[in-house]
Every structure is written in C-alpha cells, then in structure tokens.
Amino acid sequence: MASASISAPTVGFDLDMTLIDSRPGIHACWVELSERTGTHVDADLVVTRLGPPLEEEMAHWFPTDRIPAMADLYRELYPAYAITGTLAMPGAREAVEAVQAAGGRAIVVTAKWQPNAELHMEHLDMAPDAVIGNLWAEQKALALREHGASIYVGDHVGDVRGARFAEALSVAVPTGPCSAGELSAAGADVVLGDLTEFPRWFSDYRPGCVPARA
Known part of the structure; x- marks a missing residue:
C-alpha cells in the first residue's frame, strides 16, 4: 500500500526587514x-x-x-x-520561490497598509500567492489561520507571537531590530542567520519534525 503524500505547506512571510529592506x-x-x-x-x-x-x-x-x-x-x-528606494533582502526572492517550487503557497502577512505592501512586491518583481496587510503581532494569526499557514517567517518578536498564536512554526531571522537571542527568548522555533539559509532549511523540513536551529 502506497503511503499518503505529504502536501507542501503554506508559509507566511513578514515584509519589512524580512523580505524587504525598506x-x-x-x-x-x-x-x-x-x-x-x-x-x-x-x-x-x-x-x-x-x-x-x-x-x-x-x-x-x-x-x-x-x-x-x-x-x-x-x-x-x-x-x-518609499517604493523605489526599497530593496529585496538577501535570499528573499529565493525563499518565496523555494516554497512555491515545492508546491506550497507563500503569503505575505504584514502590519503595513496592504496597498503599499502590494506595490513593494510588484516593484521588486516578487510574486507571493497572497498579500495581507494591516495586521500586527497576534493579529497576524487571523490571516495565518485563514490561509492554513503552518510556518511563519519574521524578524521581530511580534512575528514570533503571531506565529505562536496561530500555532504555526516560528522561523525567525535577526535581520531587523531584534537579535537572535531576543527572537529565541520570545519563543522562535528556528532562528536562521538570514533568508539565504531558508531554502536549504525548508528542503529538510517535515511537518512535526523541526530541523535543528542554524
């Protein structure tokens, strides 16, 4: 009897200082x-x-x-x-594409006003499956749950709280105002150096089994 296939997860990404250097x-x-x-x-x-x-x-x-x-x-x-002066963070485009290439959905969940968040994605030629704005910290769990996200990637302790409130795996990158130690102390399940490490981490990820922290 063939084993059931494991569907690729939906992964949420924060925007400022996670996907973009705004x-x-x-x-x-x-x-x-x-x-x-x-x-x-x-x-x-x-x-x-x-x-x-x-x-x-x-x-x-x-x-x-x-x-x-x-x-x-x-x-x-x-x-x-603010749009033209903003750059993609190292590894951001590759992180989004890694999720989509595996058959998963990559969504952006951000506190930024949604129309401006969408402008950033268009300008940087990044194509997440959905962009949801106007949500901060625990509020982000609303979108993460609605879209069935099992992973949320962010740079702020507020992002960690949002992931945990949604019962999603919290993957953190210390590329914003919070250090790796602060993110770990807030409860991040995984702390990567930056998003350039995400595709390899994601390729090893299996639901229910968290790869070791980078």
Missing part, C-alpha cells in the same frame, strides 16, 4: 512628512525600530488627535517616496 524608502518618506508638516522627526531613529504599526511610531512625534490624519498623509506619500 529602511531607505521609509526614511525618505518620513523626511518628506516632517518637511510638509513642520514637525521634527528623527528618521534615522524611526528606521531602527520597524515592525509595529505605523500609528505606534506616529505617537512618538504627533499628538494623539493628529495621528489619523498624519497616518493618512504618510500613506499617501509612501508610493512616491
């Missing part, structure tokens, strides 16, 4: 926002703590009652100032 573009966008509003913003500081929702960063620079309008203006400026 620091140059986001820096430019914040500089423009600062100039237009006359509000001092330390864009160099902003890009050291990417990951949480835009409104959380806005709270450092604007009064509470101005945040909704400033967030709308930032998102309006974003396509012109």
Whole structure:
C-alpha cells in the first residue's frame, strides 16, 4: 500500500526587514512628512525600530488627535517616496520561490497598509500567492489561520507571537531590530542567520519534525 503524500505547506512571510529592506524608502518618506508638516522627526531613529504599526511610531512625534490624519498623509506619500528606494533582502526572492517550487503557497502577512505592501512586491518583481496587510503581532494569526499557514517567517518578536498564536512554526531571522537571542527568548522555533539559509532549511523540513536551529 502506497503511503499518503505529504502536501507542501503554506508559509507566511513578514515584509519589512524580512523580505524587504525598506529602511531607505521609509526614511525618505518620513523626511518628506516632517518637511510638509513642520514637525521634527528623527528618521534615522524611526528606521531602527520597524515592525509595529505605523500609528505606534506616529505617537512618538504627533499628538494623539493628529495621528489619523498624519497616518493618512504618510500613506499617501509612501508610493512616491518609499517604493523605489526599497530593496529585496538577501535570499528573499529565493525563499518565496523555494516554497512555491515545492508546491506550497507563500503569503505575505504584514502590519503595513496592504496597498503599499502590494506595490513593494510588484516593484521588486516578487510574486507571493497572497498579500495581507494591516495586521500586527497576534493579529497576524487571523490571516495565518485563514490561509492554513503552518510556518511563519519574521524578524521581530511580534512575528514570533503571531506565529505562536496561530500555532504555526516560528522561523525567525535577526535581520531587523531584534537579535537572535531576543527572537529565541520570545519563543522562535528556528532562528536562521538570514533568508539565504531558508531554502536549504525548508528542503529538510517535515511537518512535526523541526530541523535543528542554524
């Protein structure tokens, strides 16, 4: 009797500092926002703590009652100032393609406003099977569960929480603001050096059997 085949998993990926290095573009966008509003913003500081929702960063620079309008203006400026300056992270395209080549689905689940997240994928010629935006930390579990993702890859402790809340395997890369130690302490199941290590790790992955940490 032939054994049942194991279907390839759906893998979720975070966006900022996981699939893309958005620091140059986001820096430019914040500089423009600062100039237009006359509000001092330390864009160099902003890009050291990417990951949480835009409104959380806005709270450092604007009064509470101005945040909704400033967030709308930032998102309006974003396509012109943040897309072309953003680069793919090393190994990002290969990581997405490794999942798809194995017959799985690669989805992006991000806190970024979804239309801008989609623009990044189009500009960088990356083709995930779905892009879901406006979700942070535990909220990401909503999309991961809806799409049946069994793995979530991210660079932030918030991504680890999202994976664990979704009961997905947490694969972390210390390419953003969180160190490998912080990601491990938050509960990441696997910590890779960066996404260049993902295709080999994924080729060895079997559901229910976690390969050793890199």
